[in-house]
Amino acid sequence: xxxxxxxxxxxxxxxxxxxxxxxxxxxxxxxxxxxxxxxxxxxxxxxxxxxxxxxxxxxxxxxxxxxxxxxxxxxxxxxxxxxxxxxxxxxxxxxxxxxxxxxxxxxxxxxxxxxxxxxxxxxxxxxxxxxxxxxxxxxxxxxxxxxxxxxxxxxxxxxxxxxxxxxxxxxxxxxxxxxxxxxxxxxxxxxxxxxxxxxxxxxxxxxxxxxxxxxxxxxxxxxxxxxxxxxxxxxxxxxxxxxxxxxxxxxxxxxxxxxxxxxxxxxxxxxxxxxxxxxxxxxxxxxxxxxxxx
Amino acid sequence: xxxxxxxxxxxxxxxxxxxxxxxxxxxxxxxxxxxxxxxxxxxxxxxxxxxxxxxxxxxxxxxxxxxxxxxxxxxxxxxxxxxxxxxxxxxxxxxxxxxxxxxxxxxxxxxxxxxxxxxxxxxxxxxxxxxxxxxxxxxxxxxxxxxxxxxxxxxxxxxxxxxxxxxxxxxxxxxxxxxxxxxxxxxxxxxxxxxxxxxxxxxxxxxxxxxxxxxxxxxxxxxxxxxxxxxxxxxxxxxxxxxxxxxxxxxxxxxxxxxxxxxxxxxxxxxxxxxxxxxxxxxxxxxxxxxxxxxxxxxxxxxxxxxxxxxxxxxxxxxxxxxxxxxxxxxxxxxxxxxxxxxxxxxxx
Numbered sequence: 221x222x223x224x225x226x227x228x229x230x231x232x233x234x235x236x237x238x239x240x241x242x243x244x245x246x247x248x249x250x251x252x253x254x255x256x257x258x259x260x261x262x263x264x265x266x267x268x269x270x271x272x273x274x275x276x277x278x279x280x281x282x283x284x285x286x287x288x289x290x291x292x293x294x295x296x297x298x299x300x301x302x303x304x305x306x307x308x309x310x311x312x313x314x315x316x317x318x319x320x321x322x323x324x325x326x327x328x329x330x331x332x333x334x335x336x337x338x339x340x341x342x343x344x345x346x347x348x349x350x351x352x353x354x355x356x357x358x359x360x361x362x363x364x365x366x367x368x369x370x371x372x373x374x375x376x377x378x379x380x381x382x383x384x385x386x387x388x389x390x391x392x393x394x395x396x397x398x399x400x401x402x403x404x405x406x407x408x409x410x411x412x413x414x415x416x417x418x419x420x421x422x423x424x425x426x427x428x429x430x431x432x433x434x435x436x437x438x439x440x441x442x443x444x445x446x447x448x449x450x451x452x453x454x455x456x457x458x459x460x461x462x463x464x465x466x467x468x469x470x471x472x473x474x475x476x477x478x479x480x481x482x483x484x485x486x487x488x489x490x491x492x493x494x495x496x497x498x499x500x501x502x503x504x505x506x507x508x509x510x511x512x513x514x
Numbered sequence: 515x516x517x518x519x520x521x522x523x524x525x526x527x528x529x530x531x532x533x534x535x536x537x538x539x540x541x542x543x544x545x546x547x548x549x550x551x552x553x554x555x556x557x558x559x560x561x562x563x564x565x566x567x568x569x570x571x572x573x574x575x576x577x578x579x580x581x582x583x584x585x586x587x588x589x590x591x592x593x594x595x596x597x598x599x600x601x602x603x604x605x606x607x608x609x610x611x612x613x614x615x616x617x618x619x620x621x622x623x624x625x626x627x628x629x630x631x632x633x634x635x636x637x638x639x640x641x642x643x644x645x646x647x648x649x650x651x652x653x654x655x656x657x658x659x660x661x662x663x664x665x666x667x668x669x670x671x672x673x674x675x676x677x678x679x680x681x682x683x684x685x686x687x688x689x690x691x692x693x694x695x696x697x698x699x700x701x702x703x704x705x706x707x708x709x710x711x712x713x714x715x716x717x718x719x720x721x722x723x724x725x726x727x728x729x730x731x732x733x734x735x736x737x738x739x740x741x742x743x744x745x746x747x748x749x750x751x752x753x754x755x756x757x758x759x760x761x762x763x764x765x766x767x768x769x770x771x772x773x774x775x776x777x778x779x780x781x782x783x784x785x786x787x788x789x790x791x792x793x794x795x796x797x798x799x800x801x802x803x804x805x806x807x808x809x810x811x812x813x814x815x816x817x818x819x820x821x822x823x824x825x826x827x828x829x830x831x832x833x834x835x836x837x838x839x840x841x842x843x844x845x846x847x848x849x850x851x852x853x854x855x856x857x858x859x860x861x862x863x
Contacts, residue, residue, distance in 0.1 A: 350554050353794065353846050354839055357801030358819070362835050365823045366569050442683050446805055449685045450820050463686060467809075472689065472697050472708070480693055484686035491681040 239504045246500020252493035260308040267302050272457060282469075282476045292478035294462070295469035300482055303457055308486065310458035314375055315441035315490075321379030322440070323386060323433045330390025331425065335398065335417050345391070351384035360443060361452050369447075369454035377452075378443045386432055390425050397424045427505035434498035438491045445487050459483040544851045551847040558839045563608050566832050567601075617833030622825050627833035630818060635837075637711055638814030641730065642803045645737035650792055652738065653745025654785070660746065661753035661784075662776055673750070676743030684802050688736045688809035696732060706732050709811035733810040740802050741795075748791050753784040786857050793849030797842050 240246060283293040291300040333344040363377035397403070403420055411419075447453055448460030449467075462483040466472070471479040583591075592598050599607070611617065617627035660669040679687075696708040707713070707729050712722065756762060757780060765779045804816030811817060815834055822830035 346550075346553070350557055353554070353797055353843060354558070355797035355800040355804075355842060358797075358804060358835060358838055361804075361819070361823060362565060362831060365826055365831060366565055438681065442681075445683050446685060446801075449683075450805065450808060451824055460683075463689065467689065472693050475693075475697070477693060480686075480689050484683070484690070487683055487686065488678070488681050491683075492678065495677060495681055 236504060240500060243500035243503055245496045246503075249493040249496030249500065252489060253497060256308060256312065256490050256493070259305060260312050263305040263309060267305055269306070272298065272303065272306055282471065282474055282479070284476075285478050291482050292476070294465060294479055295471075300462075300479055303462055304459070304482060304486055307457050307459045307462055307483065308490075310371065310456050311441055311444060311460070311487070312490070314371055314378070314444045314458070315437045318375045318378035318382070318440040318444065319433055319436040321375060322383040322436055323429060325379065326383035326386025326432075327390050327422075327425070327429055329383065330387040331394050331417050331421055333387065334391040334394025335413065335421065344387075348384045348387045348391075351381065352388065354381075356381035357443065357446060360447060361450060364447055364452040369452050371453075371455040374444060374447055374453055374455070377447070378440050382436065382439065382443065386429075386436065389428065389432060393425045393428055394421050397421050427501075431498055431501035431505050434494055434501055438494035438498065441487065441491055441494070459487050540854060543854050547847050547850045551843050554843045555840055558836065558843070559609060559612050562612075562832060562836055563605055566828060569828060612836060617836065618829040620822075620827055620830045622822070622827040622830065627829050630830060631815065631833055631837055634813060634815045634818050637812060638803065638807065638816060640726075641733055641737065641807070641812055641814060642799060644730065645734045645741065645803070646792075646799060648734065649738045649742035650745055653742040654749050654788065656742075657746040657749025657788075658753055658776070658781055658784075661750040661757065664754060664757070669750075672746060676746045679739050679743045682740070684736060684740045684805045685809050687739055688732070688806055691732050691736060692809065711813050729812075733806050733812050736809070737799075737802055737806050741799055744795060744798070745788065745792065749784065749788045752787045753780060756780045756784045759783075786853065789856075790849055790853050793846055796845050800838055800842060 278297060280293060281295055281297050283289060283297070285292045289299045289301065291304065294300055294303065329344055329348060333341045333348065360377040360381045363380065364373050367373040367376070398416075398421065403416060406416060406420060444453075444458060445460030445463070448458050449464045451464060453461060460483075463480065466476065466479045466483075471477075597604070615628050617631075619625065620627050620630060623630060656672050660672045663669055692708060696706045711729050712725050713729075717725065762775060762780055765775045770779075800816075803814070804819060806812065807814045807816035808820045815838065818830060819834040819838075822828075822834065
């Protein structure tokens, strides 16, 4: 890469940041996200993993918040606060990877369906519509029940069931990009499918992909917590499986509000942060929305 | 907070909708759509067959649940379940049964899956139907109001509220409602039943209807809260699109009252894409309903399905999955055809 390209990119990034900063809600979201990620990464340094071991729990069962246990304890006397911290690692990890998988599938299918004509495009759109219409939660539940509920399976189940809307979006954008004259010029100069898709279309849809991924992480985290709550996961503690524990061990009837409130609030905070961030990114990056409502 | 108009999957669906509509007669259009739906249903059946073949372990063992069996008995069961046949024959057999709605026998209840589903389908339809009607009316009404006073206080608050509700997991909202309004917390007494669809000592006649309605308040509230935000945002953005159109300016220039411009001119046009979206999102609603049924132990298809996961009771899962998917596909096709009949622009295209 030549220096001039890097200069241009730096300027572009600066412009982007200028515009993003104007989206106040987006900045708030980004700050919350940063905090959540830092806490998730630092947890092994400040908390011992043995805290998750039921047999080594020190507190009383379902103890309300106190100085020793700031957010109370769960049904076997573990600290809810520490479980939340460890759970954040699982929830965020699965959320990120599932969203990534869904974006990769969605982008590849979307670009291919927009670039190629004829049966290839028709076939891909048929499959996309199929996934779009089917109840994705039900499909993900079936997949995770069949394949077993490990973290890997959950990522796969969420990723495979949630890419369709992305593919639709990317396809529409691909069609718009491919209608531009420089693509025709490029074809006249002998560019092949691969070249056009990766060098011309992909960079043009990339901003949209970025904004959409951020939104997708939010829904992936909700999906993971729902699957965990419904009992489709067997893996480590996440926010969703904590809520499952709360329901199964009668936190509702015991009035153990700390056990129900705190994991849920964590989910809402993180999901809302991703949504705000994603919408802000969309407002800055999506050509359809640019200048419409700022 | 001035938010961009579109959010989440809704906008993407809306963006992708109109471009593929072919310019043909209504009948031909309907036939194409029905053909597409049949292909989709076939895909569901094929996918189901292969998905449920991925299950690790022997179906016979799963069925007999650790009851010790002699090799002869296992062999006999294999033959009865058709497992000794080649995969292709098993597939044909599966398709024939699926078409006849014969999904085998439940591991858990030892009864035909279709009977179980038949018993549960009514309560699911009741809950989702009522919830959907309320959510759609509420979403359309609030979306219209928000868009008409774009940027006003109502607009800002309703958009913010719907964003928050969009971020709240369905099941957690259900748990919160259960904790505060059903179980009762602190000074708040429990006002609603915590589980099920009717009381054990439910009376007959009109009192029974009241009893069911009483049980339905919280599940319905949860479903509405999660679903209506979608409709609000879509109605808002499609009405905003219409407000900028020339015909609205003309209507205003004619001196029509603001209220008439909205009701007679802008809203009918904005309604069309929204209505389609309502149907496209039926799958999303179904997911919400499954969760809600589980949280409130509402004896419907969703609860049956989730409890089958714990077993795991694969025939029930398979049957419920097929029924739900086929129902969703049929609803969508209906929506497509009705949309075509309703919208003169599409018909004339």
